[in-house]
Amino acid sequence: EAGVTQFPSHSVIEKGQTVTLRCDPISGHDNLYWYRRVMGKEIKFLLHFVKESKQDESGMPNNRFLAERTGGTYSTLKVQPAELEDSGVYFCASSPWTDLNNEQFFGPGTRLTVL
């Protein structure tokens, strides 16, 4: 079974440009999460989808970030316009819809560098 995949693995853009990150969760997983780790700091929660609906977006830093999950499958995270402080590694995770299993399965991350 394929794991969580993310694209691209690396992205280098200039301040003010737009970048779109993509996450493909494990097939059949209704829950999809985005996290971010800025340099040397903790990994922080951004938001959580259940199928195509945003369940919790309390971690989104500001309105330059837009996440979508059309059709409840893959998700995109767009940063527009990008700022220097947006640099970091963006992780996606997915999990099945269950109360019994707390495990989230993480992707390899997208390293975003804003110059």
Next chain:
Amino acid sequence: GNSVTQMEGPVTLSEEAFLTINCTYTATGYPSLFWYVQYPGEGLQLLLKATKADDKGSNKGFEATYRKETTSFHLEKGSVQVSDSAVYFCALSDQGGYQKVTFGTGTKLQVIP
């Protein structure tokens, strides 16, 4: 809110040395506790977990015990290998299969031959 505090790295050990990475947490209720590992060039992987007090999670020779009285979940391994070199993250989530995970800052471990 929930928070996780883990020892800062980097930690450098010789092969076969004993490893302890301290982790303490703050949470309401009874969270689930995790250790995640990120090997160089790879994504986060769940290393072990514990879901209730006094549970011991174990995997690949690593162990951690859920200590509610000290709100701790320290990671230990009796004899580290070069292949254990990675970044280790302590984490928690509230009970329930769809709760967000709160992470510590990560501890980089380097094992030298």
